[in-house]
Amino acid sequence: MSASFTDKSWSIFNQSISEYHKVDDVDQPMNNPYEEGTIEATLYHKNWIDTVQWHLEDIIRDPQIDPETALTIKRRIDASNQDRTDMVEEIDTWFREKYANVDVKADAKINTESPAWAIDRFSILSLKIYHMREEVERNDVTPEHHAKVASKLTILEEQKIDLSTAIEELLEDYASGNKYMKVYRQMKMYNDPSLNPVLYKQSK
Known part of the structure; x- marks a missing residue:
């Protein structure tokens, strides 16, 4: 029996965390062990x-940090x-392709978040557990x-346990056509020179 998507993701996340902590340096290069273009490589990179x-x-919460370094x-x-x-959007693209040929039921419902954003929370949770341990x-x-x-x-x-169960149930709903994916691309404005007024006013 093959591992569930969340089991596989959890294993990859902990592999990434373990590899990072061998050096424990924010400037160290990533050595992704998975083949480029695979979902495994994307999960590891994420x-x-x-x-x-x-x-x-x-680091930025160090009260003695130099202001220039903090910036x-x-x-x-x-x-x-x-x-x-x-x-996250790359992972959602993978899910959309995976379920592209599913016959969606007439009464299918949409989920409050895309599967990749749930996987994002799952990744952060793996870090919380590692550091709390x-x-x-x-x-x-x-x-005390x-x-x-x-x-x-x-x-x-x-x-x-709860989050992995919820993710697996969501993926099963997609596979069976009980739910359908509708992904809204993130429209972050502060990084866009044409949408952040502080940036576009400087160019005039």
Whole structure:
């Protein structure tokens, strides 16, 4: 029996996280082990972007950070968010092609979010669990801290089960024609020189 899509995704996400933490440097290159153009390669790349951004978000919250360095990192985070959005849309394109020939039922319903945005949350959840587990395994904390983070880890692991179940049910609905995909491309304005007034007023 082949692994479910969420099982495969979870394995790839944790592979990416593990590989990142071997060096633990936001400037390290990504070495994607999967063949270019495959959904596996896209999932790995997606999580790598999320993992690097997770650590950039940690760095920028250093109260002693130099303002110029903080601005540079903020711009990296903005660029990363755009890359993340592009990657989500690439995953949705894969899903649309996968279910393109399904006979959609007359009473089929639309979902509140596309499958790729659910996978995006799944990727972020893998990072939350990894780093919360790190907190649980610390030896330099009080019993109170340990109990608090252990409780949070339990909740996150429950959320992983619930989210993976919901994603699998959604994919089954697409496969059976009970739901249909309708993807709205993200229309981010702040990165577009023609839509961000701060940028387009400077060009006049």
